[in-house]
Amino acid sequence: MGSRNPKRKPLSRKEKREQEFNEIDNLEAKCEELSLKDREFVNFYELPLSSKTLKGLNSVHYLEMTEIQRKALPVALNGRDVLGAAKTGSGKTLAFLIPLIELLYRKKWTQFDGLGALVIAPTRELAVQIFEVLRAIGRQHSLSAGLVIGGKNVNIEQERISRMNILICTPGRLLQHMDQTVGFDCSNLQMLVLDEADRILDLGFEKTVNAIIENLPKQRQTLLFSATQTKSVKDLARLSLKNPAYVAVHEKSEYSTPQRLAQHYIICPLPQKLDYLFSFIKSHLKSKVLVFLSSCKQVRFVFETFCKMHPGVPLLHLHGKQKQTKRVEIFNKFSNMKCAYLFATDIAARGLDFPAVDWVIQVDAPEDAETYIHRVGRTARYEASGQGLLLLLPSEEEAMIDALKAKKVPIEKINVKSSKIISIQNQLQSLCFRDPEIKYLGQKAFKSYMRSVYLQKNKLIFKVDELPAEKYAESLGLPGTPKIKFIKKSETKNAIRQRPKQVSESERTTDEEDKHYQKLIDHEGDKIAIDSEDGDLLSLKRIDHELPDELEQKTSEPTSKRKLLKATSKKLWAKDSKKGQKLIYDDEGNPHQVYELQDEREFLAAGAPVVQKQAFVEKELTAMKNQDAIDKRIAKEKRRQKKLKYKAKLKAEMEAQELGPKTVLISPQSEDDEYQESQEEAVQLDKLDDIKSYGNKRNIESLQSDKATSDQEEYDGKQVRKDNKRAKILEVEEPETLEDHEKLALQLLNGF
CATH class of the missing domain: 3.40.50.300 (P-loop containing nucleotide triphosphate hydrolases)
Known part of the structure; x- marks a missing residue:
């Protein structure tokens, strides 16, 4: 039997790092040479892409490039800004995701470097779709990516967004994190991608995009892709594009839509x-x-x-x-x-x-x-x-x-x-x-x-x-046509609606009061005539206020039940944001806000702030002193009038006693309580004046001691008992016999 091939030893961490650094150096050199080559690329492996990116593309069976990818990828990998316009379904997503991943990989991007690439999409569904494609082709890389769109928990996004290297987002939620999330920094951004750029750059997202661009660094690579690309100089200027390459697929083609x-x-x-x-x-x-x-x-x-x-x-x-x-x-x-x-x-x-x-x-x-x-x-x-x-x-x-x-x-x-x-x-x-x-x-x-x-x-x-x-x-199955406020109605309908309702003979009343009322009011023309025996004595002419057409049209429409309910319901009225504003009127009758802000230039033209402040304080102090003097004179005059009134009343009573029969005043509280009350009020007013003028503690204590008076007073040589209750006065003739004394005693007992 033959000998088996020995297994390869796994590379150490140091060897892997050296191999990765060598690959990055080779990729950098090849990407710089891309602009010098005029050849057409067909497959992804022909481009200077990292091995990790090629493995990710092979895993989802992306082998051959589309037309927009052949033209846009070499330019984007070379580091230039790109304006890409291609037919729908032509593969624009890969045309900007591959340069994005490769740029961060060549720069050896880590989670400590912060946000490196930003992809903005106009809708949430498109952002989700881009994120899924990014996960598929970039699974071999160690970069972190996040999806930031509306409709999700903001708190969870705020916890993780600062650790993301790539963000796929919608404009509104991105701006929200820029304003509210602590630690979210875009100052190190390397690439900005706008998918469906014509939609993002139109009037619907203009303010949002302008606010986002202000927070991004100008030294970055920018890629714009859409099926109908914008060429507006204004749009390109605010994005800070530098010598962008316009890549269009359907410009030279016969049709702008797919042939099939x-x-x-x-x-x-x-x-x-x-x-x-x-x-x-x-x-x-x-x-x-x-x-x-x-x-x-x-x-x-x-x-x-x-x-x-x-x-x-x-x-x-x-x-x-x-x-x-x-x-x-x-x-x-x-x-x-x-x-x-x-x-x-x-x-x-x-x-x-x-x-x-x-x-x-x-x-x-x-x-x-x-x-x-x-x-x-x-x-x-x-x-x-x-x-x-x-x-x-x-x-x-x-x-x-x-x-x-x-x-x-x-x-x-x-x-x-x-x-x-x-x-x-x-x-x-x-x-x-x-x-x-x-x-x-x-x-x-x-x-x-x-x-x-x-x-x-x-x-x-x-x-x-x-x-x-x-x-x-x-x-649509509706029983009637709903009212539409913004569409002008025909003049004939308005004339019919504004014509006064004719009253039938059966509805007319024969009451004399109604006849008299009909005589008082003349509905013909623009005048109201008041009849009298001598003829038209008075004639009041209505003022014809000219209203705008839109307002006149609204007033002619009948009020709906919902508007009537809103007008009568306090809860619905409280929820309404359009409430009345409080106004104040000057001497000439012109309305003003309660607090009006002055223009900064006018304020500075009036003098230095310190001088204006001192003048305002002195003016208010003078006004307060003048008002205090007026109040004191008024209070003093009131006390004098009360004393004169009491003296006149007392004098009248004394004269009555001298002229009339002898009477005995029996009461828990004498008639001079009115005088006592006036005296107490006078003491209180004098006390306030003394406190304002002197502010001395001894003076305050002496005024408090003057307030305490004895519980008994003499009146006409007799002791009269004071009580906090209302005084009761019993007037009787002087008793002469024993029966008169008994009768007086019974009256006293019944009265108390």
């Missing part, structure tokens, strides 16, 4: 859209179809109603109002199903890779040609085939087809047999009648569609005035 994608459109009246869609579902029960609608409420209404009608195929729905866990669950479920229909908004239009989608149906027209390309790109990905169907209204056909042809989109018109169309209007009416929730969803779907058409920028395509609103509401 068959695209068609049909002309469909608005009230029959759901009939066309339901008929398509019944005739394609073994297909995997993605259906696009313009709003979340439309998606939910169509999903709920079609599920109750049992078309015979699984139905799913995906929109932005769902929770993140639910969205991921629906995304995975639809990806694994062979036959299903997914109703979705434009949240599923960009970058998502649903395998084996047969049809893409656009029930509502896209906002522009770029959105159409992204929507229809969910099918015919890579080398697969697919079909697209677009439903257009008669008013949308001409402008939309011209826009698509300008973007090199080949689309053909097809006709539909009217005999094959299934009408579902009666079924929808029955559902709305039996289920109030379906009716409510239908009303919301109607309003959201009309609003989406009204808010579109391209008014050549979207003409809200030409939409048959009443028939569309009937097609």
Whole structure:
């Protein structure tokens, strides 16, 4: 028997490190030479990639490069900024993930170096998909990667985000961590990647992206990829791109969509859209179809109603109002199903890779040609085939087809047999009648569609005035057309609504008061006449206030029950953010805020802050002293008036006693209590004045001692007992006989 080959000894840690360093040096040299070569690369192993990256690509069976990868990877590996534009499903994700991993590997990046690469995606689903691809091809590397998107626990992300080398994120959540997470540092960033860059750089994310860019270093490599790439100088300038290489695949090609994608459109009246869609579902029960609608409420209404009608195929729905866990669950479920229909908004239009989608149906027209390309790109990905169907209204056909042809989109018109169309209007009416929730969803779907058409920028395509609103509401099963505030109503309807209601003969009253009231008020014209015996004595003319058209239109509409309830409910009013503001008025009657902020320039122009402060304090002290003097004079005058009043009363009583019969005042408290009360008030006021003027402790103690008086006082030569209770006075004639004394005693006993 022959001798066996001895087993290789495993490499030591030192040998592995030396081998890795040698590989990195070779890769650096080869990447610098890439710009000097004009050859076309076909396979991944022909590029200067690390062995770990090649093993990861082989594990997921990525061997041959696509066209965008052949053009973008050499430039990105060389360290240049890249603007990549390629058809949907052409492999753009690998075109930026491979340079990202290789850059950090060549720089020997570790967890102690912090954040090295950042990938920003417009939607959560696309970010999840990129993260899964990164995990697949980078499993051999020792780099740490994290997924930061909305809908997840922020506290858990804050604990781990500072240890991540690569972040896949959405703009909003990334900015939140930049503002709130302690220890999150982007100052050492090496590469920034924007997937679907045209969507991220548009007006919807402008403020967020600008705030993110301010926190990133300018010395970095930037890669931008999209199916419809932006060339705006303004966008490229704020990203600090340096001599970017524009890599476009479909610029020289005949069409901007995949060749294996068959695209068609049909002309469909608005009230029959759901009939066309339901008929398509019944005739394609073994297909995997993605259906696009313009709003979340439309998606939910169509999903709920079609599920109750049992078309015979699984139905799913995906929109932005769902929770993140639910969205991921629906995304995975639809990806694994062979036959299903997914109703979705434009949240599923960009970058998502649903395998084996047969049809893409656009029930509502896209906002522009770029959105159409992204929507229809969910099918015919890579080398697969697919079909697209677009439903257009008669008013949308001409402008939309011209826009698509300008973007090199080949689309053909097809006709539909009217005999094959299934009408579902009666079924929808029955559902709305039996289920109030379906009716409510239908009303919301109607309003959201009309609003989406009204808010579109391209008014050549979207003409809200030409939409048959009443028939569309009937097609949804609604008993009436919901009111739409933002659409101007015809002048005839406004005239009918504003015309005063005519009272029939049976409703008129013959009461004299009503006749008199009718004489007082003249409803003709803009005058109110008040009749009298001499004719028109007074004539009050109404002021005709001119209101804006929008405000006048709102005031003409009847108030809804919900608004009336909100106006009368304190709880609903308290929750309303638009509450009244407190205002103060100056001497001229002009309103001002309670606290008004002064402009900084005006404040500094008035003088130094210390001088202004001293002047303000002196002014207020002077005002306080003047007010104190006025208060003292008023208090002194009040005390004097009380004394004069008491003296006049006492004098009147003394004169009455001298003129009238002799009387004896018997009371626990004499009449001079009023004088005592006035005296006590005077003492208190004098006490306050003395405290303000002197502030002496001895003076305060002496004033407190003056307050204590004796419990008994003499009045008319007799002792009168004081009590805290109200005084009782009994006036009697002077007793002369024994019977008079007994009678007086009984009166005293009964009184006390």
